[in-house]
Structures are given as C-alpha cells and as structure tokens.
Amino acid sequence: NAGVTQTPKFQVLKTGQSMTLQCAQxxxxxxxxxxxxxxxxxxxxxxxSVGAGITDQGEVPNGYNVSRSTTEDFPLRLLSAAPSxxxxxxxxxxxxxxxxxxxxxxxxxxxxLSIL
Amino acid sequence: xxxITQTQPGMFVQEKEAVTLDCxxxxxxxxxxxxxxxxxxxxxxxxxxYQGSYDEQNATEGRYSLNxxxxxKSANLVISASQLGDSAMYFCAMREGWEANSxxxxxxxITLSVRP
Numbered sequence: 508n509a510g511v512t513q514t515p516k517f518q519v520l521k522t523g524q525s526m527t528l529q530c531a532q533x534x535x536x537x538x539x540x541x542x543x544x545x546x547x548x549x550x551x552x553x554x555x556s557v558g559a560g561i562t563d564q565g566e567v568p569n570g571y572n573v574s575r576s577t578t579e580d581f582p583l584r585l586l587s588a589a590p591s592x593x594x595x596x597x598x599x600x601x602x603x604x605x606x607x608x609x610x611x612x613x614x615x616x617x618x619x620l621s622i623l
Numbered sequence: 624x625x626x627i628t629q630t631q632p633g634m635f636v637q638e639k640e641a642v643t644l645d646c647x648x649x650x651x652x653x654x655x656x657x658x659x660x661x662x663x664x665x666x667x668x669x670x671x672x673y674q675g676s677y678d679e680q681n682a683t684e685g686r687y688s689l690n691x692x693x694x695x696k697s698a699n700l701v702i703s704a705s706q707l708g709d710s711a712m713y714f715c716a717m718r719e720g721w722e723a724n725s726x727x728x729x730x731x732x733i734t735l736s737v738r739p
Contacts, residue, residue: 540727549627549714549731550668557724565726597668603723608656609675612727614668 509533513598513615520588520622528583528618530598538603539581540612543567543594550597556581557603588622595619626650627715627730634735636705643690644700644733646715652676655719657698658727659689662712671713674698702735710737 514529532539540555542565552565556575570592572584581600585592599612628647636642648657659671674682674689682689690699702709715730 537723542729547731550716550729552726552728555724555726563724595666599668599727605723606654606721607723608654608718608721608725609673611658611670611673613670614660616667 511598511600511613511615513596513618515618516616517619518621520585520620522588522590522622524588525584525586526588528585528596528598528620530581530583530615531579532581532598532600532613533579534600534613535578536600536602536613537578538607538610538612539575539598539600540565541571541573541581541583542597542599543592544597544617545594553583553596590622593620593622625730626719626728627717629715629730629733631733634733636702636709636735636737638707638737638739639704641701641703642705642735644702644713644715644735646698646700646730648696648698648715648717650696650717650719652719654721655717657689657691658716658718659687659698659700660714660716660729661709662714662732663708664711668714672700705737707737707739709735711735 511532541553542550554573556562596618598615601610601612655676657674661669
C-alpha cells in the first residue's frame with residue numbers, strides 16, 4: 508500500500524518555466540490537498556478537492572492551478588514559476604464526508620522546489 | 624487573527640523526561656477537530672494524535688497525550704518518557720466545521736530537541 512506518492516522529490520526551475528507536481532493516492536480518499544511549507548510559516552493550503560471534478564482555492568492559490576479528473580490523482584501546476592514559489596510542497600489526502608472531523612490527512616513525502 | 628498559535632520557538636528536553644508542547648486555537652465553530660503532526664528532519668509529516676471538540680476524555684496514543692482545555696481553547700501535546708527519536712518539528716492543526724470540505728489549518732510549528 509503506497510499511500511500518497513509525490514513526484515518529483517526535487518526540482519530546480521528557472522523563472523518563467525512551467526511544471527507539474529504529481530500526486531497520486533491509492534486509499535480511495537475523496538479529499539486531496541496541496542500545501543506549501545516555508546520556514547517559520549507552517550503549512551499553508553494552496554488548493555484542495557473533495558472529489559473528482561471539484562476543486563477549490565485555499566489560503567495561497569495565486570500562481571498555481573489544479574485539476575481533479577480522477578479520484579487518485581491531483582496534480583499541481585505552476586504556469587510561470589517565480590522565485591517566491593521556492594518551497595517544499597506537500598500533497599495530502601483523507602476521507603471526506605459530513606462529520607469527517609476525525610479523519611487525519613495522510614501526507615506524501617514532499618517535493619523540494621527551487622526557482623532560480 | 625491566527626487560528627492556530629504555537630508560540631514556543633524551540634524546546635529542549637532531557638531524554639526520558641516528559642515535555643509539553645503548547646497549542647492554542649481560535650474558532651467560533653462548535654464542531655472542530657485538533658491534530659498533532661510530527662515532522663522529523665527527513666521531512667515527512669507523521670500524524671500523532673487527534674482530539675475532537677465533543678470528546679469528553681483527553682486523547683492518548685502510546686506516549687502521546689493531549690491536554691485538552693476547551694474553555695481555554697488549548698490543546699497541548701504531552702510526550703512522556705522522551706526519546707532521542709522524538710527530536711523533530713511538531714505541528715498543531717485544526718479542522719473546523721461538520722462539512723465534507725472543511726479545511727485543515729496548521730500552526731507554525733515547534734522544534735523539539737531531546738538531549739541524551
């Protein structure tokens with residue numbers, strides 16, 4: 508059981524380049540989310556999804572796009588990378604239903620992204 | 624206003640002693656859940672313990688327990704019999720509301736160092 512798989516683990520981009528961070532989960536979780544982690548800032552929510560075809564913005568969505576065509580996959584796209592997007596990115600998933608307060612989010616191992 | 628406040632910048636504890644990591648939260652929802660995650664230096668996010676707003680007992684999971692004081696809006700993590708492997712960053716997080724799309728909000732984290 509792989510859980511949440513993120514690829515790549517490391518990436519260096521030049522300003523203005525685009526790329527997609529991949530996230531896949533095999534737990535049949537409805538809820539998937541992307542966070543960025545910066546020193547002293549904790550984890551901040553970028554985008555999230557409660558099911559295939561449904562996405563919504565989190566706290567820091569600017570500069571990022573997402574889509575959810577299947578339950579398993581939730582890619583994060585940077586259309587034109589900026590140095591401010593240098594960060595560690597985490598994908599997470601959990602069950603999602605009314606009253607699912609006690610469902611912990613399961614995290615991938617993270618992608619360390621540097622924008623030069 | 625911050626929803627999750629973790630003010631201890633860094634904590635030190637002697638091996639085999641107990642340590643308390645503080646977390647206060649702010650919400651107007653009656654239904655919410657509180658989570659603690661551990662992030663070791665290797666970077667992964669590990670779920671430790673959960674406390675629901677309606678839970679009458681403090682949560683416990685092995686050496687981890689939660690000192691939940693609802694009126695004071697605090698959910699402090701207690702680690703008993705500290706081990707060297709407990710050295711890590713610890714995050715408190717909250718999920719508010721009964722809806723399926725309720726989001727998880729993280730604090731900025733506390734660094735714990737266990738001394739031999």
